[in-house]
Amino acid sequence: MVDQRNIGVALVLFYLLLLSLLFKPTVEQRLSSSIEFTALFELRSSLGLKSRDWPRKVDPCSSWNGIRCENGSVFGINISGFRRTTVGRQNPRFAVDSLFLLPGSIPDWFGRRLLTLQVLDLRSCNITGVIPSSIGNLSNLSILYLSDNRLTGAIPSSLGRLLSLSVLDLSNNLLTGSIPPGIGALSQLQILNLSSNSLRFSIPAQLGDLDSLVDLDLSSNSLSGLVPEDLSGLRNLQRMVLGNNGLTGLLPVNLFRSPSLLQVIVLRNNSFTGELPEVIWSISGLNLLDISQNNFTTELPNFASYDNAAAAVLDISGNKFYGSLTTVLRRFSSMNLSENYFEGSVPDFVLGNASLGTNCLQNVSNQRTLTDCVSFYGERGLSFDNFGPPAPESGKSNSNRNRIILAAVLGGAGFIMLLTLFLLLVLRVRTRRRVSHRGIDVGQVCAETTPPSPGLAINFSSLGDLFTYQQLLQATGDFTEVNLIKHGHSGDLFKGILESGLPVVIKRVDLQSIKKEVYLSELDFFNRFTHARLVPLLGHCLEKENEKFLVYKYMPNGDLLSSLYRKINSETDGLQSLDWITRLKIAIGAAEGLSYLHHECTPPIVHRDVRASSILLDDKFEVRLGSLSKVCLQEDDGRQNGITRLLQLP
Template structure:
């Protein structure tokens, strides 16, 4: 495994003496070149676990000495050429599993004398098994044709195989004596067996083929056999209203409702009213295995708090992210809630859900659109060709990300009724597409704002304790003010370039804020330079934007939840950063519109009504805050001045402060108007 990418070089076909070719478990794409058929001495051919597409070239027939053909777990498709396998053949192992092959299997493949393993599972092969006992002496062989579209009766051909897996097809009829007891036969249409497909499923399949189904050997029967499963296309599920009911843009909670399952969709879990038609496509488990290479570790992105995230490719080549949710180790309520949210809210700033697979009892799968630039935690700084250097996002992109995140939260807080609290606002939840546009993810923790009349129903769904959670923000984690506080941490991460602020513990955050907040003042722009990410290259106007974002961040971090600005005001401030710092000092109210006064008051109320805005900078401190902070920062930490500079404390008439003076909380956290005061200014 070398993590090779690109296409297979055509020149390999010129290595006429090559006997062993193993390119497995890489990222090879494009099609299999026909020139490989010129390798007449090749005995072992392994291209498994790549992203190869197209069909198998008929030229591979030239591999007459081939003993092992391993091409499983790719994106290959089409039908197999009739003359693909030479006669006579030395093949002992053929593995074509987990691709997209269709059509019938060449008859010669069933009759190769030396064949010991034939695995064509996880494709779309169809047709009937060949008749006759072919090479019955080859009893040590293994056959796996599971998860295909084979049909008809079981034939003596199976007698030559020691291990047989026929599951997930449409075989019908009785079980012959020559089928071994250890054969896997689930999810077929066979007689006198449990765990078979439903009558409707089997009948529909055979009718589409122009054939008549045998009704499980029970003439005139209208019911499936005992133990038969109910097919997904035959279900009508009564679903109770969910915690969010009819939640949406300016919508209200609904009452108990009955919702039929749309045709072709996976059944939703009981107890939740979910419009599956709004949740994208219903995928099959086979498609997910194909997309992720059997969920192999190389495709694991991370272990998330609500499930494991894998990168994959659909058969069309579209990249996706698949969340695998193990209900034995993750909360069932979390995935139910996420489904419910996606079924009832829609906004361009939320990560797109492409589909789902919900049919496994202990595992559920959600499929999202892949975001090429990952999340903010991994994109703020990226490695360059030089191992020792990092490339950081420029300021314009950072401001764009801040605005996009504020738009998503403003939608949840102000355009959804009742308001929705995200509860997991941090850099790793902020996903970025190819143009660095924000798509907010991590929606498995959302809830309705505490204090809403519907909160008790949400509490039951999320099993929140009676004494609701309270974090470093000082606010309930079920309030919009909690999101605002967490967003303030994200803003500081963008300003300072210190990685990990938004995901920090209470102790780490307290230490960091004590170092940083004294350098954020509406009266002194130059102070922010001392905490600004040194990798940023900015002019005077952009410096004012950095200053404005830092001011907004500080307002968001007020320890009193009721005095934090509303998200819609934060959005306006970030969209108009120069107004934040210039209009505040213009001295003329005529320069401001009514709406501008509203959000400006929300952000700046603290400095108008606080007697001590700027905290003391101790004379012994370096210009850039240092100390035992555990946050990472890119680039060199160059000193940009030092010293016993006191804050502009003119408004309180105190002049200077002693460098040993201990800052009060009011000096670190300004106190804006109460929200009611802000609203009265509209």
């Protein structure tokens, strides 16, 4: 009996122990990170998972299927086979927006299971390893962000199969190798960012086939070679960033279109050489141009400012630009022009907005040495302005300069006397010849300058081209002081360059200070007379009420006054004079021009303004008479003028 009672007690104790083991409360895992908690709910929303698998009002670690936690943190996510809502099936996304880290590599199965995925955003997720080639199977993928991770290896060529892709961002990783040419087949791609990696070799020409591309960033890699001309096919491009690479050579002339949608161009810190394509300065929407730290060498174009151009930032420091600071800089609100070889004075529109150090500019601190500037310009066959007019010197150098000036004055006076005697001799011979053949006197009293009579209309079609005021503004850079040649008695003379590239001289006649008859008389003269020894009139512009413009052919050698003695580049600041053969050639040319006016025009014409500055010289030092606004006709009243009496003509 006792034994049976003991056995019963033992059985009761066994069952109680079993029940205690079966119903022992377990320690539940709970998510302790609020950042990971938020990230999981965003992932739930982006994937469109149903509440049956990931219910809303419970802790993910304890109740969400496929979520594995350890020590209060997520270390595994498995959503394979989960059913999604209707919205989730139509627009599947895997975006965590950097709210928690996903350490490790992207599994190869990723590209074989999520075939309907359209957006993959894994930015700043601490991902390592290589990009699996299976990602090329995600044919519906339109956006791929893998930036700011630690991805290594090469960019898989299979990405060229993602034909729906509009955004590809692999920036800020450790990727190596070359850029796959197959990326050029992504016709819908709008953003391509491969910056801040270790990519090598050249830019594939196939990238020029990306018709829809808006943003191209290949900066901060180790790319080398030339920029392919095929990139000119990127007609919708707004942002081109190729800085901080090892690109070399000349930029293709046709790389940039006109008109262009480009707003940002960054080519800094490469090894580009030669000239910058001129069309780049005329891109109206450009707001950033950075070509610093290269080897570009050219002069700035002298374009007029663009009224509709955006205020832009310019950085061309660390190159070999030279020449003057032109009006093309007027559109830039901030400029870095340092470490170049610009010379001359600094225009007002540049002062206060630019860094100008280490150049060859006048009256600016921290410039290059005289030897450096003279050497640079001399290597290119150009003369340097020696930082402006030289300062007064004393001692021996001052004495040498005085002797040079004295020699120049005496030589000039001698030349003028020789020219005067020669002209008198020619006039005497020709006048006698005309008297013997025509029986009339050529030296008549000059009438006052009068405009053409109202009944005698000027044939403007014979006076060259008809220019618009806007064409002349563009040719002269808004008639700036940089292009001013001199203030003449009949108008201001400006140097300009037409759209065709032809250099010209443009006279601006201000009718508020100069009589209207002045320019009308000159037009009437060119309407009636023409000769090889007269400066050619190329056209005119008469559309403004108070300003009239006459356009002449440009004379490369200026006038006789400036050509008699030219300043040469030397340590002694010497002057170089014209040789006597050239002087004789100029004297004969001037005589022929005056002889035409006096003896071959009917009625004869008196120039009335013959001086060294009105004798113009072309590129071969052939004479062209200028300053023709004071010419007048000789009245046929039988009275002899002073020259006739001096020569004692019959």
